[in-house]
Amino acid sequence: MSATKTRTSSFSRNVSALSSSQTPGLKHGPNGTAFISSGIPDLDRILGGGFSLGSLVMVMEDSEAPHHMLLLRNFMSQGLVLNQPLLYASPSKDPRGFLGTLPSPVSSKDDKSHNRDPDQEKGLRIAWQYKKYFGENQQNFEIHKDGKYEFCNDFDLRKPLERQFLTGKHIDCVSIQDCRNLVPLRDHCAKFLSQFPRNDGGVTCAGRIAIQSLCAPQCEYSNAEWDILSFVRSLKGMVRSLNAVAVITFPPSLLSPSTSKRLQHMADILLSVKAIPDEDKELAKLLTGYQDMVGLLSIHKVARFNTQVPLILDTTTFSIKLQKRRFLILECLNQAPIDGSSGSSYGTSGSCSGSSKSGSLDF
């Protein structure tokens, strides 16, 4: 809601008028920014369009669960499907092996039937007066659904990405386990990013950098916190001036609080994932659809390029769910009715339930 308000008060051009961009996988946003998809349609919607080009996305890991990998996988897959070059760095011995676990996109036909309108399917009818509230949020997406290309796909987590996407593409994999310091990685990133100069003529291609567990203890530099900070800062500087997005996940619990805060300040988009305990009876009573939840995703910061107005979200904590055990979806938390019958969830639309409802778990 707040996003639409700001649009009318400023002199920026209408978003829908700009939607006819030629480059696949890119979408123009307000204030001269462009978006690429995070690979999770719900996350794109929540962030107001996706990850802004030039932004540094930091994901705070949960030390007990690998939920950050879900975000990384979808982000990487989306890039590969759209033919965008990818740089992947991880502390494992064989980073290329991780590519085998990437999810595969669902063809758009099934995709439509399963996702967009769960409310109608479940026989929940919405009075026409309230329809407009649903339209507002999803508008951005529908434009692209009808277009020649797709901005973002749904991914089936159980199906690995087909080989054709993995071969003959610009995929760079780096292992950061044996590096003594971060200089090689920085050089690697600089070399990779030099393919995406930003000129006024428009964006031709967007690059994606995914760095998994930057400060993992198995890396030799993990004690040199200032090196890590200075690496992230220089990466932020590089990415900002180019057509690329960097996603870095890091375990905040392994860093000193001040370093972790510094990293959070550097991030343009700051997310955190949390596991939910299996047998938390109180929480189960409190929330609908607790059984289907995989974890929680919090959004702490949304990129504000070329504008000073903060984006105030309806709610900042979302539950990560697997729909039909395949599709990653985000839902705002819904308080269960008092009698505790927690059967069906209220759907993905999210705009109808205000912050008052979901306030119970805003950390």
Add this chain to the structure above:
Amino acid sequence: MEIEARNLLDEALGTLKGGMVVVQDSVQTSASFVLHHLLKRSLSLHSSDVVVFLAFSHPFSHYDRILRKLGCNLAVQRDKNRFFFFDMLMTEIADGDGEKTSGDGLVALYGKIQKVLSALPQELKKSVTIMIDDVSLMEVAAKCSTDHVLDFVHYCRALTSEIGCSLVVLDHEDIYLGTERPTFILQLEYLATVLIKAEPLATGLATDVHGQLTVLNRDVYDGQGIYRKKICNFQFKVKESSIEYFYPGSRT
């Protein structure tokens, strides 16, 4: 553009001549709008200030677009030599070989600022504002040598008393909260004549109120030769073209 309506922030700030402003914020609430406001105030038509801007967190295009919406064209001001922009996004102050280099880098940076100031015509020299848009990033750029950054701020502060220019510094308070002896932020606070803190509302996020500002002004002259402290507390809402300030509870 005649004399613009003064808002609560301007009233709380006073004139600022020759002072140092420290702006503090946190991850939840960004205070960069205060910088934009001060930038606009310094470059507005009826003042003849010169601004030297050290940008560590955002490129020129970002500030240009924001200030244009606020009614101030940075590119024009830059051509008129009233606005000097130092893009420090990619600059490494230290090469990582030890402390000496970072000290050298900061000395060189200070030299650049001094050069800019000395090239100014005499009548403009009295009203120069130096802005640093993120001191915590400056620390990172100088690779951990916090002392050198403090020295740098001290030098700039010395400039303010020498030729009467003012210094505006943005830093993030929450970085230092966990540390045992937050010397850096305490030193900054000690140096400041005006301290501005932006905090989120205690009751959580709201669309109508984006946060609250606490302004501590140490330099209020009460007319009888005594300087006193003044603390103002109010809430704000950031918009594209302006920022609304109001007292808590005064909006329905």
